[in-house]
Amino acid sequence: xxxxxxxxxEQRAAEARRQLDVHVREMVAWHFDPATGCPFWLxxxxxxxxxxxxxxxxxxxxxxxxxxxxxxxxGGPIRRWVPKGLADRPLYVFETGGSTGLPKxxxxxxxxxxxxxxxxxxxxxxxxxxxxxxxxxGPTGPRRLxxxxxxxxxxxxxxxxxxxxxxxWVNKLIKAGKHQExxxxxxxxxxxxxxxxxxxxxxxxxxxxxxxxxxxxxxxSLAKAGxxxxxxxxxxxxxxxxxxxxEELVPGIDFVPxxxxxxxxxxxxxxxxxIENYEITYYPxxxxxxxxxxxxxxxxRTVDYGETGRVLLTTLTREFFMPRxxxxxxxxxxxxxxxxxxxxxxxxxxxxxxxSSVVVGVY
Amino acid sequence: MLHIPLLRAGRPYESLAVSxxxxxxxxxxxxxxxxxxxxxxxxxxxxASANQARLEEIPTAELLExxxxxxxxxxxxxxxxxxxxxxxxxxxxxVSATTGLPRAMARANLGKARFVLTEMETxxxxxxxxxxxxxxxxxxxxxxxxxxxxRRETPVLGAVLPSNSPGVHSLWLxxxxxxxxxxxxxxxxxxxxxxxxxxxxxxxxxxxxxxxFYPSDHAGASELLQRCGRSLFYGDSxxxxxxxxxxxxxxxxxxxxxxxxxxxxxxxxxxHLALIAESVAANGGRSCVNASGVWTAAxxxxxxxxxxxxxxxxxxxxxxxPKARLAAFPSVEAAWKLSEYIDARLAIPGAEDLTAxxxxxxxxxxxxxxxxxxxxxxxTDADHPLARAEFLFPFVSVVELPADELVAGLGSSLVVTAxxxxxxxxxxxxxxxxxxxxxxxxxxxxxxxxxxxxxxxLFELLYRQRSLQAVGDGMGNPRAAAAG
Numbered sequence: 001x002x003x004x005x006x007x008x009x010e011q012r013a014a015e016a017r018r019q020l021d022v023h024v025r026e027m028v029a030w031h032f033d034p035a036t037g038c039p040f041w042l043x044x045x046x047x048x049x050x051x052x053x054x055x056x057x058x059x060x061x062x063x064x065x066x067x068x069x070x071x072x073x074x075g076g077p078i079r080r081w082v083p084k085g086l087a088d089r090p091l092y093v094f095e096t097g098g099s100t101g102l103p104k105x106x107x108x109x110x111x112x113x114x115x116x117x118x119x120x121x122x123x124x125x126x127x128x129x130x131x132x133x134x135x136x137x138g139p140t141g142p143r144r145l146x147x148x149x150x151x152x153x154x155x156x157x158x159x160x161x162x163x164x165x166x167x168x169w170v171n172k173l174i175k176a177g178k179h180q181e182x183x184x185x186x187x188x189x190x191x192x193x194x195x196x197x198x199x200x201x202x203x204x205x206x207x208x209x210x211x212x213x214x215x216x217x218x219x220x221s222l223a224k225a226g227x228x229x230x231x232x233x234x235x236x237x238x239x240x241x242x243x244x245x246x247e248e249l250v251p252g253i254d255f256v257p258x259x260x261x262x263x264x265x266x267x268x269x270x271x272x273x274x275i276e277n278y279e280i281t282y283y284p285x286x287x288x289x290x291x292x293x294x295x296x297x298x299x300x301r302t303v304d305y306g307e308t309g310r311v312l313l314t315t316l317t318r319e320f321f322m323p324r325x326x327x328x329x330x331x332x333x334x335x336x337x338x339x340x341x342x343x344x345x346x347x348x349x350x351x352x353x354x355x356s357s358v359v360v361g362v363y
Numbered sequence: 364m365l366h367i368p369l370l371r372a373g374r375p376y377e378s379l380a381v382s383x384x385x386x387x388x389x390x391x392x393x394x395x396x397x398x399x400x401x402x403x404x405x406x407x408x409x410x411a412s413a414n415q416a417r418l419e420e421i422p423t424a425e426l427l428e429x430x431x432x433x434x435x436x437x438x439x440x441x442x443x444x445x446x447x448x449x450x451x452x453x454x455x456x457x458v459s460a461t462t463g464l465p466r467a468m469a470r471a472n473l474g475k476a477r478f479v480l481t482e483m484e485t486x487x488x489x490x491x492x493x494x495x496x497x498x499x500x501x502x503x504x505x506x507x508x509x510x511x512x513x514r515r516e517t518p519v520l521g522a523v524l525p526s527n528s529p530g531v532h533s534l535w536l537x538x539x540x541x542x543x544x545x546x547x548x549x550x551x552x553x554x555x556x557x558x559x560x561x562x563x564x565x566x567x568x569x570x571x572x573x574x575x576f577y578p579s580d581h582a583g584a585s586e587l588l589q590r591c592g593r594s595l596f597y598g599d600s601x602x603x604x605x606x607x608x609x610x611x612x613x614x615x616x617x618x619x620x621x622x623x624x625x626x627x628x629x630x631x632x633x634x635h636l637a638l639i640a641e642s643v644a645a646n647g648g649r650s651c652v653n654a655s656g657v658w659t660a661a662x663x664x665x666x667x668x669x670x671x672x673x674x675x676x677x678x679x680x681x682x683x684x685p686k687a688r689l690a691a692f693p694s695v696e697a698a699w700k701l702s703e704y705i706d707a708r709l710a711i712p713g714a715e716d717l718t719a720x721x722x723x724x725x726x727x728x729x730x731x732x733x734x735x736x737x738x739x740x741x742x743t744d745a746d747h748p749l750a751r752a753e754f755l756f757p758f759v760s761v762v763e764l765p766a767d768e769l770v771a772g773l774g775s776s777l778v779v780t781a782x783x784x785x786x787x788x789x790x791x792x793x794x795x796x797x798x799x800x801x802x803x804x805x806x807x808x809x810x811x812x813x814x815x816x817x818x819x820x821l822f823e824l825l826y827r828q829r830s831l832q833a834v835g836d837g838m839g840n841p842r843a844a845a846a847g
Contacts (some may be wrong), residue, residue, distance in 0.1 A: 177605020179585055212400030218409065239398050240380040248406060278379055 012341035016286060020342070021058030023287035023316060025257035028056045031321040036085030039073070041081045041321060043080075044279045058317035059290065062314060067299070068325040070263070073104035073321065081159050086221075095142035096262040103142070104261050109321045111288075112144050115265040116152040118285055122268050122339075125154075128229035128255030134160040134165045137193045138234050139167050144262050145234065149207045152231075161203065163192040165212065208243050209234040212342075217351045233258035236349055243278040259348060263322060264313055265291045270337060270344065284346060290314040291345050292324075293333035296353070299326065305335050310351055327351075365394040366445045367554050369578070370561060371407050372414050373571020375445070377680060379405075383576070386460040386551065387693055388682070388731035393460055395446075396554050398400070399577035401586035407575055408519060408590040413517035416596030417570035418542045419765065423496035426540040427484050432567035438473065441603045442562040449559065458555045462526055463691030463732060464824075465682045468646055472529040476560065479533040484697035487540055489815055492820040503831050514520035517611075519544045519575070519590025520825060523584045524557060525597040525615075526550030527755060528649045532557055536596060539564060539573060539672035543825050546575040546591055548584050552693070588612055593824050595721050603796050612742065613819045617753045618651030620808045621658055623792070625783025626766050629661040635782055635805065639759075640673045642808040643778060644737055648757035649692035652800075652809045655753040656760050663763030667741035671717035674737035674757060681730030689756065698733035701754060705738065708735075713740070713744030745772050778808040 007015070012182045030043050031037045032052045038233065044065075045052055073081075078093055088111055095103040096326040117298035134153040140162055141145035147233050153160035167183075173182040174236070193216060197203060206227050208216065213232055213330035220232070230253055232245065237257050244253050260266035261284045267289075275281065293309030295301040312329035335346035367384075368375035378397035386393050406691035411655050418426070441448040449457070455473070457468045473518055479486055487496065494511070501511035520538045524547060525531060538823050547557045554576075561574040578581055594612045596603055603614040622639050624632060642654035661665055680687040692698040702725045709716055718739045719725070727734045737757035742750040746764050751774050760796065764772050770791040773779065780802040792798055800815070802808065 110643060179589055179605060180609070183589060218405065238380055238400075240378050240398070241402070242401055243379055244403055249402065358803070 009336060009338060010204040013336040014268055016336070016342045017059075020287040020290065024059050024062065027316045027318070027321060028052050029085060030085065030318055031083065034084075034352055036083055038083045038321075039080040046360065048215055062323040063300070065323045070325060073263075075108060078107060078228040081105075081320070083318065086138070092144075092147070093142075094169070094262045098286040104262070106320060108144065109319050111265065112148045113151045113155075113157075113318050115149050115229075115260070115285060115288070119157050119266045119268060120152055120155050123229065123231075124254055126206050126228075126230075128156065128181045130270060131145060133158045133200060133202040134205045135163070135193060135196050135203050137159050137163045137206065137207075137208040137216065138165055140164040141166060145207075148266070149231075150262075152207075153205070158202075158205070161196045161200065161208075163189055163196065165189045165209075174324070186212075186215050190219060197227075201226060206228045207231045207233075210234070210237055210245070213245065213249060215334070222250055223333075224250055226328055227253060229254040229256065231256045231258060233260060238282060238349065239280060239347065241280040242280055242326055248276070253342065263320075263325065265317075267344075268340060270334070270340065274337065280348070281334045281344050281346040283334075283337070283342065283344040284341045286340070288315070288317050289345055290316070291346060293331065293343070298328070303333050305333050308332050311345060311348070364392055365447055366396055367396045367558060367578070367667070368404075369397045369399050370558075370571075370574050370576035371403075372410065373574045376518045382551070384554070386459050386462050387691055394554075396569060396578045398634040399579040399583050401579065404575075404577050404579065404583055404586045405548070405590055408587070410570075410590075411517075411519040411544060411546075411697075414468075414570075414572040415542065417572045418544060420438055420568075422751045423499050423540055423542070426772045427487070427496065428472070429564065429567045429569045430480045430483035430517075430536070430540055433563040433569065433729075434483075436563040436566045437480060437560060439564060440563070442559055442566060444555075444558060444562070445783060446474045446586045454555060454559055456527060461555070462528075463682065463693065464528065464647065464649070464770045465680070465684065465685055465687030465690060467685050468690065469529060473606060475530045476533050476536065476556070479536050480563075483537065483540055483621075486537055489812075496540070496719075497513060503833070510831055510833070512829045513826040514829045515543065516825055516827055517543060519591050520545050521546045521548070521594035522557075522590030523548045523594065523598065524550050525595045526553040527704040528558040528646055529682045530555065530646065532560060532648065533595065536560070537821050538825065539823065541676075541825050543593075544573040544575070546577060546587055548577050548579055548587050549596075551578075554578055556643045563762040577658040584601050589615065595824075608796060613653065613824050615656075616688040618653070619656065619751060619775055620652055620654045620778035621773055621776050622654050622782065622808060623769060623773070623788075624657070624659040624661075624666075625769075625781070625785040625788045628782035629659045629666070632659070632662060632666050633639055636669055638780070638782075638805050638807050639670055642740060643670070643759045644674060644677060644688065645807065647688065648737070649676055649690050649755050652811065653757070654761060654778075654780070655758055656751060656763050657768050658764065658772070658773060660766040661763065661771060663743075663761050664741055667717050667739055667761035668669035668758065670761065671721065671739035674739055674759075675718050675721040675806050677737050677757065679729040679732075679734035679736065684730075685841070689734045689736070691734055692756075695728060697731040698735050701735055702726050705710075705749070705754075705758075708742075711748060713747040714740050714742045714749045717741050743794070757773075770798075773797065777779055778802065780806055780808045786802065819830070 030039045074363040089109045092108040094106050136149040150160040228363055245324040249296050257269055257280050265285050267284050270281035293303045294311040294312045295303055297308045311329045313325045313327050327350050328351050331345040334346045335360055336342050380398040381395040383392050383715050384394045384396055384805045425639045441450045455469045457471045459786045468817050522535050549557045565571045596606055596612050597615040601614050603616045606612045622642055679689050725736055725737055735756040740749050740760040742762045745764055750760050750762050775797045776802040779798045792801055799840055
């Protein structure tokens with residue numbers, strides 16, 4: 001989102017809200033136009049007694065469509081999600097979940113590249129040098145992550161090496177109580193990563209998950225191995241891990257905690273200089289995605305700043321329209337800040353009431 | 364609010380992740396407890412050998428003296444808990460408030476731990492079968508004219524601990540005089556006792572590096588079990604199951620302890636009634652050494668009726684009542700849920716609750732707490748689901764079987780008290796692989812002799828006898844070669 005500088009934060013936040021409403025109107029016009037929309041939303045609109053393009057004038061009006069159900073993304077036909085306006089473009093399918101039951105699938109054309117290009121602007125050229133190569137140590141497979149990190153490396157003029165980890169297999173091992181096998185599998189993944197780091201001095205940047213970062217740091221000093229920037233994500237990360245990473249695992253290395261998912265894209269985090277006590281606050285890539293923190297007992301009520309709420313995620317791109325999806329996460333509503341003059345979320349974590357029923361990232 | 368930090372090689376560390384401990388009576392927060400992330404546990408355990416070196420340099424005799432002083436501190440001193448001081452009285456209030464154990468029982472449990480510390484020389488002698496402590500210092504020596512040598516199997520003992528009763532912590536205390544450091548993951552509701560014991564040791568002059576204290580979730584517990592060369596793991600059957608094949612981990616699941624009456628004792632069971640009642644109900648029935656079964660060769664129903672009449676006298680009382688004999692459940696819902704679970708199984712033919720006619724309800728609410736009242740089941744079917752059940756309150760099933768089928772029918776049993784003089788039955792018990800501790804004669808199942816190993820011998824877990832042949836005395840002085 002481009003917002004004029006020089007104005008106050010309050011003015012910038014108001015401008016962001018105005019631009020969001022403009023964007024919502026554009027996206028609704030695109031997705032509900034028979035010439036450009038996808039079969040799913042066109043069929044959906046056919047069952048409504050109103051035309052969303054006439055009724056929806058801004059973000060607040062998205063309520064008329066109810067809540068997006070992620071169950072709709074399980075199973076085919078996958079092409080019902082492809083907007084007609086993009087039908088001639090090469091298609092990627094990315095999966096999320098899948099440890100139990102059918103995974104959710106999301107079609108993608110270039111959203112993931114755009115998300116990671118925007119994110120790239122937040123990285124320091126000193127610690128994530130242009131032209132440096134990357135090691136991506138984490139889940140690849142049907143996920144967006146592999147191609148996304150590769151694109152990030154390429155966008156910054158480098159190449160990316162990959163070591164795969166299959167989180168569905170890890171989940172199976174955990175469920176079966178096969179701790180030893182899980183340990184061996186982790187060692188297997190780490191060994192491959194170490195080989196790459198030892199063989200390729202050009203690798204300066206690392207993407208990995210919190211657990212794999214811990215395992216890697218047991219074997220090697222990443223600073224001595226030449227790593228200057230770490231982009232860490234893929235699973236839930238709390239303030240304690242953030243502190244532990246900065247103080248003990250990788251002191252002196254630029255550590256960038258991130259949150260992204262297949263349905264939203266990639267969030268940006270509040271710069272470390274601005275935070276207290278290692279709290280992690282994420283801001284969505286507005287206006288392409290919006291976080292709203294709502295009362296878990298009354299989804300129509302947005303909680304106050306600092307209050308805990310469940311994350312209501314809206315994704316608004318030409319490739320994917322996902323209004324008001326109730327995420328499995330909760331957190332505290334965060335105020336707009338200079339670089340991101342819109343709402344964010346602090347201490348993102350699994351929604352307490354779902355804790356026993358959701359398979360969380362274990363890798 | 365009081366904050367209980369982690370201990371990293373004895374140094375307090377306040378985590379940014381905390382869990383809140385509440386008073387089970389009114390839900391009021393009592394303390395926040397630092398939570399260890401699993402990477403932190405792994406990182407600390409990588410330094411275990413350096414921490415162990417601090418214990419290694421102290422002679423065992425001095426460590427025994429440290430244990431004695433630690434026992435005094437545990438029972439008498441104000442010790443640090445986070446930023447605050449904790450008197451023994453305050454400790455009893457805190458442990459009672461978050462675990463539901465009546466204060467009087469908490470005091471008795473603290474006494475147990477204190478006794479083990481002050482009598483550590485006897486305890487150690489029992490675990491090592493009289494090994495001269497100097498042999499641990501030197502690595503080898505002679506015992507009864509034979510050369511013996513022991514190899515330490517790990518620099519650190521991990522312990523994934525329960526919340527049910529503080530007495531359980533007595534079991535890992537001998538690790539310190541055995542020169543093995545500790546990595547403790549306390550039960551969620553009971554960080555108090557392990558933390559206080561660590562502080563008592565440190566106050567007594569034990570190197571602080573010997574203590575790691577890591578409250579955490581299941582991932583932290585797994586990390587600890589994975590990383591420690593040897594561990595104790597307390598948990599229910601399903602929780603400990605995945606670690607069954609790992610010989611580094613000593614499992615402490617349910618006890619399923621039992622009192623067995625041969626035909627002789629069954630014919631004259633009245634004198635044993637008090638022993639049976641104590642075995643079932645001492646310490647609120649919360650220990651693994653509490654009997655959950657009475658297996659008898661005759662007179663099953665009469666015996667069950669009398670036990671029911673005896674145990675039904677036990678009333679729910681507030682936690683601070685000195686006469687309290689029952690421990691409270693974490694919530695009213697939990698108490699009802701357990702009671703309903705039992706009722707659902709009673710619907711299966713072959714079992715009858717003999718305490719039910721003696722009162723209105725199995726659940727009682729007193730002093731803001733919920734209690735499940737003592738329950739005695741008579742099982743006419745030895746394979747009934749309740750015949751070998753165990754719960755965290757005084758619960759016992761009385762099962763009658765012919766004398767020659769009794770031992771085979773018991774199933775896994777941590778303690779068996781055998782009331783019989785029938786040599787055949789005694790022999791069967793002595794040779795039964797599923798019976799751990801055996802009390803021959805009228806000793807309640809909860810009567811623990813501290814010079815006897817309990818549920819696996821800690822010395823045998825931490826040390827292994829090695830063959831040793833030495834020319835001279837191994838210190839450069841000539842002497843005849845010897846073989847161990």
